[in-house]
Amino acid sequence: MAAAPIEKKVTAAIAAAYVGSTGLLASLAAVQDDARLISSLPDGLTPFVLALIPAAITAIAGWKAKHTPRPPR
Template identity: 50%
Template structure:
């Protein structure tokens, strides 16, 4: 009635996840650098409304992570049956 159980190996971390994490780190570092520069010179973002500053700064790491994760290729999984790839 039931087929033999499918055994799966421990999958490697996909390249997409690695690149998205790297992009998030780089974006966060860049956002921190901007925040430190702004702390020293508020005229760099003084022309933005406060609500726009709060929305824009977190978008930098999010955007970088999304682009790098989208552009990276999937990690192949030859250990899975063809129907599950």
């Protein structure tokens, strides 16, 4: 039995997670170091709010990517 191809949605989500966790997190760390940009957030909530940004990028990439067509059975 041949292995099924990896869905394009999964590939897009993986790529977005990688990009979001590398370059974007470095940018978010810089934002976190600049207290003026996030001063309105409670200190305990800040890491969770900043972590939502890469998660949102991953979710949107997976949602926007098209499904991989499957051959009829």
